[in-house]
Amino acid sequence: MAERLKDDADLKLEALFRSEPVRDDGFSARVLVRVRRQMWVRRLSLPIAIAIGAVFAVKPLAQLADSLPKIVGIVPQGLVNIIDFPLEGMLQGTIIVPGIMLLAAMLMIGRMLEE
Known part of the structure; x- marks a missing residue:
């Protein structure tokens, strides 16, 4: 709120410190365009x-x-009984892989939206 309310002293100080832009024949504008383009290329190339x-x-x-x-069938039965891990109840690989891919895509999209 304090940034919006400016009195005469603030305006005079801003006028004192205000300077004309340096004449560079559009060099800084070209650099900014190139940096922005490279930033988008980097953001899109990884996903x-x-x-x-x-x-x-x-x-x-x-x-x-x-x-x-x-x-796991090659593993001795005694070791399988110790572990007691139900492999038949596991999700199919065709469900796990797309789920992981979807999670990774959502994380990347969230990161891109933050930037």
Whole structure:
């Protein structure tokens, strides 16, 4: 609120410290345009790279999730009884991977909105 209310002394001080912009033939404006463009490229390149990588990783991750019960079948029965982990009740890999991808996408979108 104090920033909005200015008396004569404040206005005089602002007039004293106000200076003319430095003449640079538009150099600073070009730099700002380039910096803003690079900022958008950086913001978009990481999510796009993650999405492309996730598309390539879906099939191997699904195969890994499918072969996990077979791998656990090799483990001795005594060790499986100690762990007592119900592998049959686990979610399918086709549900887990898109869920993780959706969570990552939401986190990236939230980060982009904060900036």
